[in-house]
Amino acid sequence: MEKISLLWAILLFGQLFSCKDWGEVPSVKMDQQLAEPELSVAQLKKHLEDQGFQTFYYIDEKSKDTILMQQYFIAFLKSGPNRSQSKAEADSLQALHLAHLGSMYEQGYADISGPFGDNGDIRGITIYNVPTQEMADSLANMDPMVKSGRLAIEINSWWAAKGYKLR
Template sequence: MEKIRFLCVILLLGLLFSCKDSGEVASVKIDQQLAESELPVAQLKKRLEAQGFQTFNYIDEKTMDTILMQQYFIAFLKSGPNRSQSKAEADSLQALHLAHLGSMYEQGYADISGPFGDNGDIRGITIYNVPTQEMADSLAKMDPIVKSGRLAIEIHPWWAAKGYKLR
């Protein structure tokens, strides 16, 4: 099981960080992100709100910069009610699950996904970059592993500073 989890993490990281020269959607999303990073905060806020996103500003007391906060949605992927699949079925569902997450990333709906390192009830997360919880819920429920009942989802709104990266 640990080997499968490790391979899934490697595959997912490869999907998340690979360059796709042929994907129009991926290049459009990258172009959009570059354009957003060059916009003044007020213009970016106006653009996001016109698309239905919730935002607010705050002033960083140390730098006196205006920080734009955007609402995202975190989907917690939890052990579902149907975990009785054979190993072959579970492996197939995992492959479909990773393909779904890769597609969500490529289409610009999800910004990051990954499993947790323990063997607890909460198996992983996906952060959706969409304007509404209903949209995040709908996209998460399209995941074949969720449809099968092997995983279940629980979605919560989450705020993050726009343009900041993980480090």
């Protein structure tokens, strides 16, 4: 229990200082991640809604199961207006970009991120597991690649069944 309290303190401390430039300190979602496997679907729905998430139930016609749907936010990372960095600058930005995405995942704000392989205008995606589009936008705009103008962000709401895994 002491380890969890210490982890909470470290995460909260990190949030207070890492988010000072975008104005609002997001809530630490560690409790949600630890609690989800133990909650019933109804309890999980209430827990998510209490944190500000949008949810609804979907009845699967084939199985007749009740599926809890949650709103997520998908960020499309597009080629930005400033792509004139040197190779060394671009490599440095890429390392910072990957560190940012790793941090978003570790803190529970992003569930999945990855690049597209076609070298087109849309460079990649990140799916944010946060209650509002404004929060997803703020987190996405903290990315060093976005701050530099090398990437631009477009965010859309996206619904997915809670608890389902990629396969």
